Amino acid sequence: MSASKLRRYYRNKLSDFQDWEHRENARDGLIFPQNVSGHLSIDETCLSHGELYTVVTNKEARGKKETIVAILNGTKSENIIPILQKIPQRLRNKVQEITLDLAGNMGLIAKRCFPNAVQVIDRFHVQQLATEAPQEIRIKHRWQAIDDENQAIEGSKLTxxxxxxxxxxxxxxxxxxxxxxxxxxxxxxxxxxxxxxxxxxxxxxxxxxxxxxxxxxxxxxxxxxxxxxxxxxxxxxxxxxxxxx
Structure with missing residues (x-):
């Protein structure tokens, strides 16, 4: 028996996939409203075949049970926002803080879906900015010095x-x-x-x-x-x- 046939047989006959409550919308993503807390984080992740997913997690669960609030296919805000808005408004309104990166789409998603939450840029990206800024300045001055040198060594202009x-x-x-x-x-x-x-x-x-x-x-x-x-x-x-x- 081939691996694909065995996989299909397990999914359709042996597992509870046919009765799974999230079966109809599983391709678009999964949401677990009961895991919403006052402190969330949102980020994108790439799985084995290069697919991008948007993941919303409950920071108060600290990676244990009830951590996943949503895992959604894609990262485009116009696709993610309608799905997250299926979470009851009262639960989304109680979110006080949401941690995210500097991506504009993540900021828009957080603003539309969790309007009362303060957006906090995660520490990794703050450190990255602090590290890159001096490097950009150094490169800028280095190019200026090279330009000055090139102009000076173009050769004598005496007749x-x-x-x-x-x-x-x-x-x-x-x-x-x-x-x-x-x-x-x-x-x-x-x-x-x-x-x-x-x-x-x-x-x-x-x-x-x-x-x-x-x-x-x-x-x-x-x-x-x-x-x-x-x-x-x-x-x-x-x-x-x-x-x-």
């Missing part, structure tokens, strides 16, 4: 004539502008490559040493130093030098 004048009258102590600092740094790095290309190893350490020469006169931006990846021109020149060895 060829200005570069020529700068190199002919170079005074290291007077390099105030970042463009000037970068030009002088590139000039010295290229000079080192030109004079020592046969001895310079094309390795990570070799690139780092040239990178240090390139940024010798440059100031860091808000404590964020440039990396080798931010100076593709230098890497390209080194690779070209290696090819011509």
């Amino acid at each position: 060829d004539e200005e570069v020529d004048i700068l190199l002919k009258n170079m005074d290291i102590s007077k390099l105030q502008e970042r463009d000037e600092q970068e030009v002088v740094g590139y000039y010295e790095a290229l000079d080192v490559i030109d004079e020592n290309f046969e001895e310079i190893p094309v390795t990570e350490n070799g690139l780092k040493n040239l990178h240090n020469v390139l940024l010798k006169y440059s100031e860091k931006i808000d404590g964020i130093g440039e990396t080798i990846s931010s100076t593709p021109m230098l890497s390209k020149r080194i690779c070209l030098t290696e090819q011509h060895r």
Whole structure:
């Protein structure tokens, strides 16, 4: 006998399913008005096959007998509210407090079905908000710092004539502008490559040493130093030098 056939036989013949009082509306959900107390909680849960259910529980029962007030198919407020409103008004009015998450549909259900209850956000979601807020601020400032760095390392905007004048009258102590600092740094790095290309190893350490020469006169931006990846021109020149060895 197959499992499905055995299941059907048990449901229809051996069990009391045919006489079950909730049989007609079991697919939409079950409500147990006698379990309503002054303190409830409402939340959604996902079962084994991905179905979403709205569950209302009696907090005063502390997970024991008479805990379930309602377990309803779905989470849409327009479907859940009519079913919960089948609970007598006098019982729903006596609910003083209902605990829920930050979902808007849960808030609407609580407001419509338990009008006298104070809505309390559960502790888990409050802690989650408190944890996420500093992270969002950190990410915001980090992106701002990255934008500032990218703008600063876009490259020198000096004209060829200005570069020529700068190199002919170079005074290291007077390099105030970042463009000037970068030009002088590139000039010295290229000079080192030109004079020592046969001895310079094309390795990570070799690139780092040239990178240090390139940024010798440059100031860091808000404590964020440039990396080798931010100076593709230098890497390209080194690779070209290696090819011509």
